[in-house]
Amino acid sequence: MNERQIDSFLKEKARTEQIRVSDQVEEQISCTMQHLPRHRKALKPGLAIAAVLLASVVALTAISPTYAENLPILKSVFKYLGRSGDYTHSQYSKYATQVNQSVTDKGYTVTVNEIAADDNFVVISFTVNSSKGFSKDLSANPYLFGSLTESGRIIANGTGRAEMVDENTFAGYTSYFVGRDKLPEELSLNYKVEQVDDTKGDWSFNFKTAKQGTGKDSKVISPNIAASLPFTEFKVSKVILSPFANTLMLNATHSKWPNHYGFFVLDDKGKALYVNGENERGRNLEKNIPGQQPSTEQEVFFVKGKEEPKELTLIPYTFDPNYDTKPPVFLSASARNLPVVFTPGNNTKVTVTKIESNASGAEVHYTVEGLYPYGYAVKMVLLDEKGNTVFPKDGGEQLIDPETNEFVARFNRLDSNKEYKVATPQLNDLEVLMDNKITVPLR
DSSP states (O other), X not given: OOHHHHHHHHHHHHHHOOOOOOHHHHHHHHHHHHTSOOOSSOOOHHHHHHHHHHHHHHHHHHHOHHHHTTSOXXXXXXXXXXXXXXXXXXXXXXXXXXXXEEEEETTEEEEEEEEEEOSSEEEEEEEEEOTTOOSSOGGGOGGGGOEEEETTEEEEEOEEEEEEEETTEEEEEXXXXXXXXXXXXEEEEEEEEEEETTEEEEEEEEEEEEOTTTGGGOEEEOOOEEEEETTEEEEEEEEEEOSSOEEEEEEEEXXXXXOOEEEEEEOTTSOEEEEEEEEEEEESOSTTOTTOOOEEEEEEEEEOOSSOOSEEEEXXXXXXXXXXXXXXXXEEEESSXXXXXXXXXTTEEEEEEEEEEETTEEEEEEEEESOXXXXXXXXXXXXXXXXXXXXXXXXXXXXXXXXXXXXXXXXXOOOTTSOOEEEEEOOOSEEEOGGGOEEEEOO
């Protein structure tokens, strides 16, 4: 078969063959095409088609455990998990280092694909393959996220996210908060997973990595500013601005059993920044024990825009400790005429700007203005014709643009025979302590 015959054959195969591939295969093909050698002379049509077919074979081989159980399934798990535009994942992939180490035990192969580290977090991406499949959904399995030590020192157990790629593969990441630790630029890490699915085993990894330039994009401030609330004396001990997160660290002593409280974070222009996490731990937290003063360490995680603010304003608020046990009261509206504007309270505005449907479900895009508390994690739901609540998948909201506070809530495929309303919960039982706000300089 000469070159012209090969070219005709490939063209005919490409025209007549209908091959269904998953999103990750499509991504691998695209990535392969992008990294083909560039020449002054364009590829001949037949060779271009051959390259795509070859990329398809390579991608399928990498993804199927039947062909290559120990190979990573994706060029970047961070990019795969962030394929929908999530802001945080884009930062992980920007600073990630490839590891691609695999350990097989008890019929499961765990692969550490990438690692990324800055002054706030160490983040590890991984894939899990099993030719026999899995007995349960690993995305909610805390054992999967493993423990981490640095030069023999235990950091912590991690928290993270995982999702099923196919019936034989999970992909995910684990993050470890290290903001209160002083980690060196060069890291010697041991990452250990002790259980996959219902099977205990030993998936242990040792590797070295560096912070890969995150240091130059990080800033650590120690303001040591003291402030008071009606029930608490606290100090802002440290602020870390880094690529993966921005963290306010507080040390508090409570004069009585601490209320359930949190903080709004505003930049120097008065814009409310997205608070995407809070941690709290302490000692002497038993209620009503004479002579004991409860004390806590807290972290408030927030997302800033492109410009670094000169200062931050913290506005404390308290809320009903039983808020998550009460059924939420929703504001709802038809999605036929956009935009839809909700005012759930607390001078907050939630605006639904766009709704899209695709093969995997529906996406609701919306912006948030004003003081929206972290505790109310799900800002957007759907209500069907009977008033049943449809919650978003993937843990709720994802921040798309920190400049505009644009979010997206993704839902599984909806019933085409039903009509749905968009809805957001009212902000009840919330008291803003405006008189107790404090300013934290960052320069």
